[in-house]
Amino acid sequence: MTTQIARMLASRACSEGRLFYIENCIRFLSPKAYSQREFWQAGAELVGEGGVEADGEVVALALECLERAGLVGAKVDLGSIPVFRKTVEQFNITNYEGLRRAISAKSMGDLREVTTDKRAIEVFAYMMEERGGPDVLTRLSEMGVRGLNEDVRYFEELFDVIKAYGYSRNVRIDLSTLREMKYYNGVVFEIFLEGVGIPIGGGGRYDAMMKEFGMDVSAAGFAVSVDLLVRVVEGLSVRRSSPLQVYYIEGYREKAIGLARRLRDKGKPCTVSRYRGEKEGILVGETIIEMNGGNSLEEKL
Numbered sequence: 001m002t003t004q005i006a007r008m009l010a011s012r013a014c015s016e017g018r019l020f021y022i023e024n025c026i027r028f029l030s031p032k033a034y035s036q037r038e039f040w041q042a043g044a045e046l047v048g049e050g051g052v053e054a055d056g057e058v059v060a061l062a063l064e065c066l067e068r069a070g071l072v073g074a075k076v077d078l079g080s081i082p083v084f085r086k087t088v089e090q091f092n093i094t095n096y097e098g099l100r101r102a103i104s105a106k107s108m109g110d111l112r113e114v115t116t117d118k119r120a121i122e123v124f125a126y127m128m129e130e131r132g133g134p135d136v137l138t139r140l141s142e143m144g145v146r147g148l149n150e151d152v153r154y155f156e157e158l159f160d161v162i163k164a165y166g167y168s169r170n171v172r173i174d175l176s177t178l179r180e181m182k183y184y185n186g187v188v189f190e191i192f193l194e195g196v197g198i199p200i201g202g203g204g205r206y207d208a209m210m211k212e213f214g215m216d217v218s219a220a221g222f223a224v225s226v227d228l229l230v231r232v233v234e235g236l237s238v239r240r241s242s243p244l245q246v247y248y249i250e251g252y253r254e255k256a257i258g259l260a261r262r263l264r265d266k267g268k269p270c271t272v273s274r275y276r277g278e279k280e281g282i283l284v285g286e287t288i289i290e291m292n293g294g295n296s297l298e299e300k301l
């Protein structure tokens with residue numbers, strides 16, 4: 001869908017915006033392919049903003065959307081097309097696509113078909129195997145790959161941005177994450193859920209594609225497979241938590257409603273009712289207390 005959105009923006013001469021979609025998609029596949037030709041996809045695009053802040057926002061939004069759908073604990077593998085290109089060019093490898101497929105599949109056999117250079121094989125094997133934080137790039141630089149200082153600083157800042165959104169534990173660098181090289185030109189990522197052996201979605205920065213449509217603007221986005229997510233939800237039997245009961249005594253209804261709105265803004269479902277002697281829930285009066293334990297929640301809420 002991202003290509004269609006880029007075409008739409010170009011036709012309307014629109015160079016910025018935050019867009020989302022849920023669409024039925026059709027793709028061409030060879031007769032021997034086993035993937036779906038028709039599928040539902042949901043995604044978001046951030047157009048007109050570049051830099052690490054925008055990239056971090058896109059990654060965080062993808063994780064938050066899954067959380068709000070009840071799918072907590074998703075993990076994101078981050079890769080870098082610029083780092084891959086610098087490494088490829090340093091070893092004078094011309095078969096970009098063959099190497100991309102080998103690295104993405106973590107196939108040493110395919111890697112050896114692309115190059116017989118022992119040093120190159122060592123470096124690309126590291127990119128396939130190592131995962132972690134920005135130190136992954138620092139180590140790659142120490143292995144002799146040149147020109148990575150800016151990339152190291154970028155990922156250090158990206159991790160800081162994602163940490164500010166509260167998702168630092170959900171992301172890691174995996175340099176075998178490459179996706180389509182013609183499509184992306186910056187950071188790329190894939191999204192995984194525990195128990196699912198394939199990515200449920202992914203995204204990245206695609207400024208270069210926007211230029212193909214005559215638009216010199218920055219753009220990043222992500223998409224997830226709705227069909228796959230539905231199967232995951234059904235398989236995991238996602239349970240919705242019961243609404244939190246918020247009760248108020250006479251004269252404190254407005255205060256209780258205000259509390260409920262704040263809780264809902266944080267994603268916590270709740271109901272508001274007049275207190276009639278209930279034993280569980282939150283009681284709003286002069287102070288806010290948890291009825292189960294009698295603890296004051298005034299400062300916490």
